[in-house]
Amino acid sequence: MTSRFHAASGTSAPDAGAEDLRGRTALVTGGGSGIGKATADALARAGALVHVVDREAGSARAVAAAIGGVAHVVDLADPGAVGTLPAGVDVLVNNAGLQHVAAIEDFPPDRFELMQRVMVTAPFLLMRHCLPHMYAGGWGRIVNVSSMHGLRASAFKSAYVAAKHGLEGLSKVAALEGAPHGVTSNCVNPGYVRTPLVEGQIAGQAAAHGIPPEEVVTGILLDRSAIKRLIEPEEVAAVCRWLCGPHTGYITGVSLPVDGGWGAR
Numbered sequence: 001m002t003s004r005f006h007a008a009s010g011t012s013a014p015d016a017g018a019e020d021l022r023g024r025t026a027l028v029t030g031g032g033s034g035i036g037k038a039t040a041d042a043l044a045r046a047g048a049l050v051h052v053v054d055r056e057a058g059s060a061r062a063v064a065a066a067i068g069g070v071a072h073v074v075d076l077a078d079p080g081a082v083g084t085l086p087a088g089v090d091v092l093v094n095n096a097g098l099q100h101v102a103a104i105e106d107f108p109p110d111r112f113e114l115m116q117r118v119m120v121t122a123p124f125l126l127m128r129h130c131l132p133h134m135y136a137g138g139w140g141r142i143v144n145v146s147s148m149h150g151l152r153a154s155a156f157k158s159a160y161v162a163a164k165h166g167l168e169g170l171s172k173v174a175a176l177e178g179a180p181h182g183v184t185s186n187c188v189n190p191g192y193v194r195t196p197l198v199e200g201q202i203a204g205q206a207a208a209h210g211i212p213p214e215e216v217v218t219g220i221l222l223d224r225s226a227i228k229r230l231i232e233p234e235e236v237a238a239v240c241r242w243l244c245g246p247h248t249g250y251i252t253g254v255s256l257p258v259d260g261g262w263g264a265r
């Protein structure tokens with residue numbers, strides 16, 4: 001993963017047909033892996049200087065080095081972490097997330113609470129942190145990486161479904177408050193994306209059901225998708241980048257499925 005663009009240089013043109021984010025600064029949480037890594041790369045390719053935020057030091061630094069960005073190693077479960085991050089960003093991508101699969105009666109309460117902190121409270125604190133700069137400049141883009149589980153439920157994912165539904169509400173409120181200031185806020189709602197988060201679920205379900213991993217993908221994960229393949233992280237990143245471009249200023253408060261037809265059923 002390399003980028004030919006660096007906001008600080010300001011000399012290269014972005015990818016042909018890309019949104020031009022030269023001179024803009026972006027912050028991507030969970031930028032060390034999966035969708036966040038692909039989005040950090042896509043925004044850097046559009047010319048933005050990208051702050052890569054992740055609790056995993058090695059991956060945050062590797063991604064930042066590859067795209068000419070800046071790594072920030074923080075645990076977003078810690079409410080004090082957000083204050084250490086830059087507030088002067090024009091694009092905020094709330095992407096960091098985690099999964100835990102268990103029936104409600106067996107779900108560890110501390111795990112439930114942790115997931116709300118990382119996937120709802122941290123995005124709220126980051127909006128609070130970054131919006132004054134966006135409002136001052138009269139332009140901003142907030143992209144919340146939600147999920148089809150922000151719109152639909154699945155059994156055994158109580159914390160995840162609750163957190164993503166919470167993020168959906170937060171995103172809509174930010175859209176209403178940001179509108180007079182040129183700031184949009186939207187959710188992107190992927191189905192199952194080929195990332196370490198999903199690979200963990202595939203391995204877990206294969207072990208739980210005693211079936212091969214391929215059967216978990218086709219028989220369980222993609223059961224509701226009309227397109228029978230996992231989404232690639234770059235496909236989600238392209239939608240995130242598009243929402244930060246010049247043609248999407250009127251799109252706000254929406255939830256955009258990238259779901260292979262799951263929601264059409």
Ligand code: NAD
Nearest residue numbers: 030033034035055075076077095096097147192193195197
């Ligand atoms: P991933 O596990 O590949 O990446 C998540 C990143 O977030 C990791 O680098 C991890 O270190 C970081 N992170 C987690 N907790 C953190 C914390 N407390 N502080 C800082 N960083 C933290 O996962 P992914 O699949 O790329 O998921 C990214 C987002 O996309 C998540 O919000 C997830 O819910 C959402 N999503 C994923 C899928 C999918 O199928 N993979 C589908 C829909 C939505």
